Amino acid sequence: MTIPAALDALETFLGQRLSRSKSDLALHARSETHFPEMPPDAVAYPESTEEVSRIMKLCAEHGCPVIAWGVGTSLEGHTAAVEGGICLDMSRMNRVLEIQAADMDVRVQPGVTREALNEELRATGLFFPIDPGANATLGGMAATRASGTTAVRYGTMRDNILGLEVVLADGRVIRTGTRARKSSAGYDLTALFIGSEGTLGIITEITLRLHGQPEAISAGVCAFESFQGAVEAVIETIQMGLPMARIEFLDEASAIAVNDYAGMVFPEKPHLLFELHGSPESVAEDAARFGEIVTDHGGSGFEWSDRAEDRKALWAMRHNAFYAIKALRPGALTLVTDICVPISRLAQAVEETREDILASGLPGPILGHVGDGNFHAALLIDPANPSEMETAKALSHRMVERSLALGGTATGEHGVGLGKRAYMASEHGDGWEVMGQLKNALDPAGILNPGKLVP
Amino acid sequence: MTIPAALDALETFLGQRLSRSKSDLALHARSETHFPEMPPDAVAYPESTEEVSRIMKLCAEHGCPVIAWGVGTSLEGHTAAVEGGICLDMSRMNRVLEIQAADMDVRVQPGVTREALNEELRATGLFFPIDPGANATLGGMAATRASGTTAVRYGTMRDNILGLEVVLADGRVIRTGTRARKSSAGYDLTALFIGSEGTLGIITEITLRLHGQPEAISAGVCAFESFQGAVEAVIETIQMGLPMARIEFLDEASAIAVNDYAGMVFPEKPHLLFELHGSPESVAEDAARFGEIVTDHGGSGFEWSDRAEDRKALWAMRHNAFYAIKALRPGALTLVTDICVPISRLAQAVEETREDILASGLPGPILGHVGDGNFHAALLIDPANPSEMETAKALSHRMVERSLALGGTATGEHGVGLGKRAYMASEHGDGWEVMGQLKNALDPAGILNPGKLVP
Incomplete structure (x- = not known):
């Protein structure tokens, strides 16, 4: 029951597709977050659902943590290997499997990026609208319930996924949803896995709703x-x-x-x-x-x-606004935080946040998807000055408290990861305990992305 | 640990609001289903969330089944007391609590019907679009993930609920969601309870999205x-x-x-x-x-x-088409079944269903919300002729098999209840087991609507 034993078993199974090279570990320790880098012990590159299932079974046997990985655009430390274990890099599962133009849906593997999908769809007259800015993978977008600039019209990933294939902690493979536009056939497992941040299962296939390219x-x-x-x-x-x-x-x-x-x-x-x-x-x-x-x-x-x-x-x-803002203060660390409030409270939330940032003296542009009541502050921090990080964290903390007090949420679209976990109890009350019960039911050993989201 | 002990405790707590009268039991045994009537042992009439919580605690203590009840428009036997216990009639929790016109949302108790809500909204310029035909309660509509004639444009209950208040099997009260339009703050508990048919918790409050009355x-x-x-x-x-x-x-x-x-x-x-x-x-x-x-x-x-x-x-x-069809054959029992397929398969699904019904000799008009790929057959059965019920069940069975083979679902909007439970394993595979694990995590004693939906 150790990580080294798991790695040996995985190496036997995957050969060179289990990497322990320093550069690979470093690469998979990085994302767009401000949290310190926490590299995994190895990186696995599965090529099929069957391989993901076998990997999960081996990891379950040895109690080895498994952290799914798209392209590393996460902002809240979702992919940090806080307890070590393997990073499951889904980049080789990047095929568009089936475009059903007549039904306006498409089945993709999780490693397909949103831009690659839209490139592939170009000639069909259809497109996939969700646009978080970064060219994220669809698997990552599903796992964090991403949204972005177009959510005001097309909704979030929650509204645009018809079904999933998921590998559970014990290696079982399930399919959720159907290709029908609606269903009342039992619990909405699709919605349960969307936004679960790799803590309930590994997404190995996604059926997405498409939309007609506007005239x-x-x-x-x-x-x-x-x-x-x-x-x-x-x-x-x-x-x-x-x-x-x-x-x-x-x-x-x-x-x-x-x-x-x-x-x-x-x-x-x-x-x-x-x-x-x-x-x-x-x-x-x-x-x-x-x-x-x-x-x-x-x-x-x-x-x-x-x-x-x-x-x-x-x-x-x-x-590119994120990179443009970073360039305002070369060498700075960026803490980008994200809240979402009812639209009637948006002016108050922006105004108070703005005054708070101005008073702090930190550079912190505000921008966002305001049609949803969602906005971000990008706080620029001198890494050589620890007090600036403290100031930034305090600003982010007050943003969240403000959002919750106004009937909003601690995170509109960036997810929980490490960064917003401390607010889950105040946002959800006993509902957070319920999330823990669900997690425990599906992953009793806690090997799926440990240390994130749930209690 | 008996139902009679539970009823005694509940009577002490609720007084006359625990009814054991024959007429009340008979009334709450009835719905729009073709299943035989299975009355509860008593009917409770809670007036607040706190009372529902106290009732759940008493029932948990005594192992007494609890079945939530709206106005009895269910078609699949959701409210049948297959193991006895109490029917929780939510009709006294029927207040529209708060209309937030600026945010286009409203907080309601579960006993409000959709027509009552729209009456209340009339002067605001807003409306609640979901329309399953029957004047169902919003609690019942949430619990069965209802949809209906307008889903093609406005989505289903899944798309129009921002948050819920739910009393769990052990009496804990949780609130899911916020008033923000989107969130990525953890598991989507709102979606989990929508369509859970009273098997995971009792819905005591609903925050609904509203839409502007069209010009x-x-x-x-x-x-x-x-x-x-x-x-x-x-x-x-x-x-x-x-x-x-x-x-x-x-x-x-x-x-x-x-x-x-x-x-x-x-x-x-x-x-x-x-x-x-x-x-x-x-x-x-x-x-x-x-x-x-x-x-x-x-x-x-x-x-x-x-x-x-x-x-x-x-x-x-x-x-009124349902009643019009019933009137085609006075005294007939009606088995109304419901499937939903990808739109490209709709013609085939309707055609095969039609031919199958014609060949059976039973009257069985077809109608439905075809913009979603969803349609119903209303099979009219002579109650004096058991072979007709067998024929109707066989027709319904083949409809579901057809739907699943075409990439559709066993039920587009009527839910699982008793009627579609036999198809959950073929529709969801191991996903049905997962539903059972979730149920077990939240209601280990199985007191919430036992015998329905899950394995």
Whole structure:
């Protein structure tokens, strides 16, 4: 019952596809998190569900922790090997298995990235909308219940997964869901595994809902005199039911960052970035209504574009905002935190967070998927100054407390991992104990991503 | 550890709100199912979450089964007291607790019916869209993951519940979810309880998403020469992404039934009934596109109406179709079964089902929410002739096998209860065992709705 014995058995089974090389361990210790690196003892590269099942059985036999791995874009320390064990790198399970265009669904392996999938779908007239910014794997996105810029229109991973294949802690393989659009056939196991962060099973296949590529897309940007104006424009837009496909907030610090990094020429003001999908008529109609709301709230420099290259540049800039913000303070560590509140509380949540960050003296741009009530602060920390990390953690802590007090959640889309585990008891009360009971029922030995999410 | 001891303890606690009257027991033995009546030993009428919690503790102490009850519209025997115990009638917990118009959500007690809720919402400009036909309670709808005519546009109960309050088997009270639109804070307990049919906990509060009342609504009906034409029109409509709010199929037998029952004058042909929601412009645009599809597939007598009273009559007729069909054969027992397949398989599933029913000689109109791939057969059985019940069960059995073979589910929206439990192993494989493990983790003594859903 030791990790070394498990590694020997795994090596016999996988040969060179069990790696203990220092560079591999270091690579799989890294992600986008601010937590210290905690490397696994080995990295396994399975190529099939059967292999994952066999690996789980061997690890169960020897009590060896197993941590699933996509491409390492996690922000909350989900992949840290806090008790050692193996990292299960799913990158070789990266095939798009079956596109069913008529039913608008697709079956993929977990190592497929969202961009690779959309590349493959291009000729079908369909697309997969969920877009967390990073080119994450679909397995990772499922495991963290990812969302991002388009959730305001298309929902999160929860809303776009029809079914899963999962390898359980004991090596059993189950399939959840069907290809039917809805079902009332028992417990929603699909939803249970989505967002379970590798603590209940290893996702080895995903059936995703697809959407028709919109006939017309129009994207735009505008600046506001005050962040309150921008946030209030968002609230009114959502309350009026305008079907925005994206509606993103950048504060002035974020605008400065992307100007420097991506050669944009935004005024140094808060901005909204937005996109509409639909028929040419509906997009034009919605754009006109949105324009009125923006003007009412002091928005200016309102610009729309129907050209694909303009849109591409706009969203590439948004997706690189994280790196642009990092570049504001070269060499800095970044603590990116994420809360989500009811839309009516968004202005208050942003305002209080902003004042708190300003008072701290740390650079900390705010940006986010405000159509969902979701926003991030990216706090830039001098690694040589431990007090800055303490300040950043205290700011993040107060953000979460603020969110919970306003009826929101400790994490809108980044997940729990190590970073938000301390808040699970206050967010869920006895519900967190229930999560522990479920975990214990499916993984009594606690070998699946130990130290994360559950009590 | 006996039911009588539990009843004594409950009577001390609840006084007259624990009823053992014959009429009450008989009333709570009945639902819309074809299963024989299995009355509880008593009916409890709690008035608060605290009372439900205390009841659960007493029942846990004495090992007494507890079966939650809404208004008895279940079709699959969910509320049958197969092991006796108490029926927990939630009708006194029927308050709309808090409407948050700005966030488009509402907190309700489980005994509120969907019609009562929409009545209460009328002046707010918001509405709750899920419409299973019957005026069910929202607690019952949550517990069975109900859907109905509008799921094609608004999703099912799964998509419209933000959070729950649940009393567990041991009396603990938990709250799942928050009022934020999305969250990645741990296991999706909300989704776990939705559709759990009272086997994991008692739902005592529900936070629902609301939607803006559409600016424009247009509804209509048209007849087709063949059922294939009708079904193919639906498939094309869905594949083109037209945002139908409702798209319902009635076969010719159903058309005859509603003519007789509701004084309609439909041609004796297959029909589609449909509705669009949106702005006046988008509704007009979508109606025109849908009209072209219908014409291409041999639809005729195409009629739209924007008048509220016409729509009301149309959907009242649809909602009464179950009773209209029952009236085709006075005194008959009805076995209503429900499957859901991927949309590309809908024509095949309907055609094979139709032929099978015709060959059996039983009256069995087909109708359903075909935009989701979901349809029902209502089999009319002479109670004096046991062989007809056998025939009906065999037809229902083959429908389910057909659905599973086509990548569908054993039940699209009616749930598992007693009626579909035999298919859970073939639909879910080892996943059904996993459901049993989860049940066992949360209700080890098996007092919550025993004999249903899980192994």
